[in-house]
Amino acid sequence: MDLEEGIEKLADAASGYGISLTRDQAEKLVGHLCLVEEKNKVVNLTRIVDDRDALILHILDSLLLASRLDEAPEGAFLDIGTGAGYPGLPLAVVTGRRGVLVDSVGKKVNAVRGFIDELGLAEQVEARHVRVEELAKVQKGAYAAVVARAVAQVNVLVEYATPFLCKDGLLVIAKARPDEDEILAGNKAAAICGLRPVALDEYELPEGLGHREVLTYRRVGSPKVKLPRKTGMASHQPLGV
């Protein structure tokens, strides 16, 4: 992708969603995507290979979580299942928050570490190779927010995120079009975990690239079950169903 062309197109698309980017931010965001596209030739990171689609489906899509992340208390955020760095890396760039990006696949984490170094973000962003259920045992209440995109059903993400969240911390999830049952199960899991749903924002991506829903939950109390449960329990015996 041509960097200058990408920066112009991204700034244009983002402004349609009330998101204004500085030159430095846009350069980092498009620079990240260029690195992802290059690395994708040797390590399978993404199926989206068209430049224009990737600007929207990776960068803009990630930025749709930024305004809710801004509402979290002061402090770092955690990106669960970051893949090639989405949405965590763009969110760190635009919010200025410290971000910890985790994934259970080592080659993806190694790639993301390379991107962080190349973009000069090593003091602000960290990538860790770990299953989220394992990390939860040692980082209780350590984050002001947890974000995730395309990782699991809402109820599973609610359970994954809860141990990490400080009081009033936010879970912000991007979903394509969750059905009523998924939302219902997510809200039931939230009630069990001490989280309260606070917002559901709906967006249409440009050029018919899809519908997005951003779900936000706030940690308001204590879980009624001991968390984290054993690794694998959240997805095999999910709460709220």
Ligand SMILES: C[S@@+](CC[C@H](N)C(=O)[O-])C[C@H]1O[C@@H](n2cnc3c(N)ncnc32)[C@H](O)[C@@H]1O
């Ligand atoms: C479909 S990909 C989405 C990647 C990225 N969030 C995005 O939107 O482009 C889901 C990612 O979550 C990771 N993942 C799934 N379960 C996980 C877990 N329990 N702990 C850490 N990472 C996990 C997978 O390895 C994979 O990279």
